[in-house]
Amino acid sequence: MTDGDLLQDRRQYVADSENRFVEELCELLRIPSISTRAEHAADVARAARWIAEKMRRAGLEAVEVITKEGQCPLVYGEWLGAGPQAPTVLFYCHYDVQPAFLADGWRSDPFQPVIRDGKLYARGAVDSKSHVMIQLHAVEAALAKGALPINVKYLFEGEEESSGAHILSFVREQPQKLHADYAVASDGSMPDRGQPALVYALRGIVSCELRVQGPARDLHSGHYGGNVHNPAQALCEILAQLHDENSTVTVPGFYDQVIELGETERAELAQALPWIEREWHEVTEAPQAWGESDYNLHERTGARPTLEINGIAGGYAEEGFKTVLPAQAIAKISCRLVARQEPAQILRLLADHIARLTPPTVTSELRSAGYGEPAVVLELGTAVMEAALTAYERAWGKKPLLLREGGSIPIVASFERELGLPMALMPFGYKGCGAHGPNEHVYLDMVQKGIHTMLHFYDELARQHAAAV
């Protein structure tokens, strides 16, 4: 049996299993594994057990749900039957999701997946349960139709959307269990459904909450309006000073560790610009682009840091009207980081700046929201990166673009730092799929292509690794 026949067999298995594969993805999507809300801890644990069961059914061995008090479980499984000469790849995905409420503008219950027009709608559909299932279904197909040419380890995380603390400590404490030659993190999105793209750079992140306190209690805005500094107003006055008229962050020192892009890289990034611009208009429908005028959209997203207001609240903003002068107002703020920006240092710089901006009529407090990760730039030209490029090209029929991406996958920095592995990111989402927003969805044809990509990847990596050593 030739390699080509074997691949054909595996593709046939995938085609024959299509309905079951979709139904299994739906099953996982029905579990509201929202890691950032404590009341969903049992759902996160249920999702972990469900995945462990699927790993066993796919033919993986040494499957376990790794629990730790107060943290969300990891799920581990491996297949090492390719032998010691073959390379070992550590695969990462996350199975937890962002919060979602019907009232946020969902057309259907975010935890009751529905298919409309080739798209599967549910919270977690693209970020990132389809990635979990692409990995499990691909390895199932490969193992069902003969042995894999590589050894595989899978480590799936349940708190990527919250602290990420469990996997970070696990990677530090158990590097031998995760010993491998390469790592692959499967998560993220491409700027076009028909054009594959490989991400080699991710922004870091640090997040915090700013609380501005004025009076000790909510007051009547008739009695105290004009003589008490309204904390909602003071909050706005502080936040409005965090960017200048060129959309540049005003925090002193904020850009000190940012590295300017070279001309070669700028030219490479410009190749993806048409896709990125088209996708930007299609997805955002914003009146016009915003940001630093010296950088194009790709550069603003992938190579420049940001300071973003993820939430503001103060007083009464619901139905009706309440003439209250609120006691306090809050903002949730996150910074996306690039190059050598350190999360803890950026938080300190921001806290110092906000303390300086706070007028004596109110008090303010900036608190860390608990996690931060520096940016990551992956090495190009490694066997794992080359195998991924070829696999995408075969599955999609097009050479992948190379992208810098604006999001953050904390574990990628940790894998680099702790395990020192050459790594590739393998995203199968489309940026217009509404990750983190309402009506999140995934294109079922992209899920299918994702499985095919992985089947090519197994073979390609075995080849590239043999060529490299």
Added chain:
Amino acid sequence: MTDGDLLQDRRQYVADSENRFVEELCELLRIPSISTRAEHAADVARAARWIAEKMRRAGLEAVEVITKEGQCPLVYGEWLGAGPQAPTVLFYCHYDVQPAFLADGWRSDPFQPVIRDGKLYARGAVDSKSHVMIQLHAVEAALAKGALPINVKYLFEGEEESSGAHILSFVREQPQKLHADYAVASDGSMPDRGQPALVYALRGIVSCELRVQGPARDLHSGHYGGNVHNPAQALCEILAQLHDENSTVTVPGFYDQVIELGETERAELAQALPWIEREWHEVTEAPQAWGESDYNLHERTGARPTLEINGIAGGYAEEGFKTVLPAQAIAKISCRLVARQEPAQILRLLADHIARLTPPTVTSELRSAGYGEPAVVLELGTAVMEAALTAYERAWGKKPLLLREGGSIPIVASFERELGLPMALMPFGYKGCGAHGPNEHVYLDMVQKGIHTMLHFYDELARQHAAAV
């Protein structure tokens, strides 16, 4: 029987009824008559029926609950037994309340009144159900112990905290039913529990909602942070420009219809300043006062207009963290008005200003929240004002201060404009009682003194009216 004996009898009746009077106030406070939330419409209607029943038991006649489709009921009752030579007084109170949630910082359920340390805690305790019950219990005591020396009409409103539309149309359409010689609006607060104060000026109000829209949907802040103008940030940038560094409102034309105070009035207002300053510190516990430096606290509150942010919301500001770039952000804004400022004109000026401040990267919309009233200044030296001054002095043992007040009672402007009645405001609350905030309460001894004040007022007005005609 002398007038003094009669008064003594009535006071004895009040003393004997104290427990029942408090219990009846509690009964009314248990009804969550929140006019601004549609789901409480049945509670508002229940409160109206309850008040009508109490009016009948107090000895009032022609009692009716006046309903109108889609609006909150009015409650009317009268006693005209003093005859055509005696003056007729139209009394106004409101029985609806602001929203209240335990989570806002209440020590106990806002709709389960409890007494702690001589204070009765519940939403509406001071604003304004104690005023409703002071009026009903005073007239009950007077009618129980002989006839009143004046004719009385009571018109109680159920949507003062929302649109106020019903009473305004009723006053316009039925002036003959409300025909009277004087009017009294009983609502509001004094700056000291032991020092009565009579308010002769109220600020007007106009309220609106500002909505800033950026992208068409919530976005991932990693993918779009740095290239889409965050509407929460844009909202803050707009709101931060509405005051200058001297706390002055920047809306062009905003102060055009404001009349500067004369030196005589400034000197009179300064007399109440020590009370107002003490109360300010005690109630607000804010780090330091804010506002226009050319005006003292009394003037800022009573004679200067404001622009206040009553609520802001955008993105995810709850437990945990959601790295969302929100599609929109909103602010609830109200302006307190003075002198000749017209609500509709101020709203237009504000809308024009905000349209100019809105950058091309987002869109904004300013919508009226549905009601507005100009400021009111009542004539001093009228029979009703003199009677009120004397009544307070007798009940409290101290000459009342004269105050300009920062709040708004829309009906006062309407009574002035439509009925042309000389008018007095008779507040029995204390400013530190938490109107509109959590742990709203009323001092039971002030409620008692309020009833005594009204008993004095009946006699005094009959005397002043006879002297005037």
